[in-house]
Amino acid sequence: MGEKRSNHTVYNINYHFVWCPKYRHTILEPIEDSLEASFRAMCDEYGYEILSLHISPDHVHLFLSAHPKHAPSEIVRTVKSITAREMWEQYESYLEEYLWGGGFWEESYYVGTAGDVSTDTIEQYIERTEHV
Numbered sequence: 001m002g003e004k005r006s007n008h009t010v011y012n013i014n015y016h017f018v019w020c021p022k023y024r025h026t027i028l029e030p031i032e033d034s035l036e037a038s039f040r041a042m043c044d045e046y047g048y049e050i051l052s053l054h055i056s057p058d059h060v061h062l063f064l065s066a067h068p069k070h071a072p073s074e075i076v077r078t079v080k081s082i083t084a085r086e087m088w089e090q091y092e093s094y095l096e097e098y099l100w101g102g103g104f105w106e107e108s109y110y111v112g113t114a115g116d117v118s119t120d121t122i123e124q125y126i127e128r129t130e131h132v
Helices: 029-046 070-097 116-127
Strands: 014-019 048-057 060-065 110-114
Touching: 014 048, 014 116, 029 060, 029 070, 048 116, 060 116, 070 110, 110 116
Parallel strands: none
Antiparallel strands: 014 060, 014 110, 048 060
């Protein structure tokens, strides 16, 4: 990790996002592999670097680095909308059992920022298997 460079910018901006599926249903485990692939593909496409990712049955932790031109609200909106659309395309019959009225993710989310000092702490937390 550490500083990144673009044409006129040197930056080290890391965001820790957490959000849940609609109604906080425990629906993510059966679709975890596809969901992870969706996160990785769309982050590559948009230039977001995934530093750590953990998908629990009822919530997601995503720790990523992004250029400062991308607002955190833009990042989470993009990630959530693309992954939701892809999961509905792949698992419509499964999701219809739990997510009446459409939607996939809750509107709310958590975002925190981190530099080098707390990066290790966040990554260790995300990579632990016993999330509550």
